[in-house]
Amino acid sequence: MLSLEKEILGPKWSQFKVAFPVAAGFIAFFIFLQKLGVVNLITASEVSYPTAFIVGLVASVSTCMAVVGGLTLSVAANFAKQGDRIRPQILFQAGRIISFFVLGGVIGILGSMFRLGTTTTFMVSIIVAIVLLILGINLLDVFPWAKRLQLTMPGSIGRRIHDLKTINHTFMPFLLGVVTFFLPCGFTQSMQIYTLTTGSFWQGAFTMLYFSLGTFPVLAALSFGFAGLKDKEHMGIAFKAAGLVVIFFGILNLTNILATTGLIPSLFNF
Amino acid sequence: MKKDTKKKNTSAEPIIRSAIVIGIFILGAVLLSRVNRPSASQNSPTPEVITGEKQVIDISVKGGYTPRQTTAKANVPSVLKMKTQGTFDCSSSVVIPALNYRARLPSTGTTEIEVPAQKPGTVLSGMCSMGMYSFKIRFD
Numbered sequence: 049m050l051s052l053e054k055e056i057l058g059p060k061w062s063q064f065k066v067a068f069p070v071a072a073g074f075i076a077f078f079i080f081l082q083k084l085g086v087v088n089l090i091t092a093s094e095v096s097y098p099t100a101f102i103v104g105l106v107a108s109v110s111t112c113m114a115v116v117g118g119l120t121l122s123v124a125a126n127f128a129k130q131g132d133r134i135r136p137q138i139l140f141q142a143g144r145i146i147s148f149f150v151l152g153g154v155i156g157i158l159g160s161m162f163r164l165g166t167t168t169t170f171m172v173s174i175i176v177a178i179v180l181l182i183l184g185i186n187l188l189d190v191f192p193w194a195k196r197l198q199l200t201m202p203g204s205i206g207r208r209i210h211d212l213k214t215i216n217h218t219f220m221p222f223l224l225g226v227v228t229f230f231l232p233c234g235f236t237q238s239m240q241i242y243t244l245t246t247g248s249f250w251q252g253a254f255t256m257l258y259f260s261l262g263t264f265p266v267l268a269a270l271s272f273g274f275a276g277l278k279d280k281e282h283m284g285i286a287f288k289a290a291g292l293v294v295i296f297f298g299i300l301n302l303t304n305i306l307a308t309t310g311l312i313p314s315l316f317n318f
Numbered sequence: 319m320k321k322d323t324k325k326k327n328t329s330a331e332p333i334i335r336s337a338i339v340i341g342i343f344i345l346g347a348v349l350l351s352r353v354n355r356p357s358a359s360q361n362s363p364t365p366e367v368i369t370g371e372k373q374v375i376d377i378s379v380k381g382g383y384t385p386r387q388t389t390a391k392a393n394v395p396s397v398l399k400m401k402t403q404g405t406f407d408c409s410s411s412v413v414i415p416a417l418n419y420r421a422r423l424p425s426t427g428t429t430e431i432e433v434p435a436q437k438p439g440t441v442l443s444g445m446c447s448m449g450m451y452s453f454k455i456r457f458d
Contacts, residue, residue, distance in 0.1 A: 082450075087381030093404040093426040103406050111408055111450035166420050169447065232448055234408030238425060304449025310415025314445055317452045318382060 071292035082318035104262020107235035118297035122183035125290040128274035136221035137271040143225020148260035156252020180298030187291030383453035392438035392457040398431040411447035
């Protein structure tokens, strides 16, 4: 029994030899970007469509990467792991861009009716951090119990739907893309607050659309980075590296959110 | 063995490749922006100014808080002047847990935060709503 287990886990552990440095490199690069002060690239003080695009571009490499980038990476890796490398990722990106356009327009009209309270923001942040941790652990593929934690519909709903795999690989990535509109990210919130003040559907819709298009290049790289992988060994390494990065982002978010409540001192800062 | 290492190296290629592309793009942009960026020394404590009975602590808010550490007088009420200029990032959403203060600053403008007199040795820490950036004020 013991030797059997070792046989299964043996080759997987060796993948960490490469996955760990790759993940560490990625994290170091992320921290380096924050230290460089990428946000100073934004020199405009008024929001226009080009500004919204640039804010999006900067947001995609800012601290928001720990939230939105983390989710994008873990969604992409989780679906790629199930053998679906392109379609769910396209649906995820489409869900994001379409929802930014539509919801941007909606909050443009509704104005101040839309605003997530501090408690809601806190709850969303905590949930995102925990989801990132779970997905990250799942990607490492070292804990047998984590295999049950998949990005799928709850069993009770799933049983009644005939073609579960189609639903999970079509509806879920799209929905997760839509969810990114509500993820706590300073830049997204700044744009949303500006949109609230416009009072116009089209102005709100296009502001949020340009913002989401600005975030697209980096998020697309995270989404489709797994597409070129064919070999099982390569994929194993890439998923483990992604898992380590996502876990890091999860921990970063969790500790930072707890710090804002004053429960713990702030540990990681930029 | 040699073949094996080669195989492993190629595996990380998509990630590394995209990281390099993104890196070059951003590095170039940052270097370009540095040219017309005012050189502000970070982390340096600024001496507070006393006006009347309140001390004024200026903090500039953009991509974090400058200065990150400030020393102020204890037992005197203070006013934090939070100055934003084209600030769209997390730092525009300020949280000071000890004061139970939460506010979203305008993307350009100055917001004043009243701080009651603090006991000597108190360290007041504030951060952005996601906790990614922080600042500390020490009262002596």
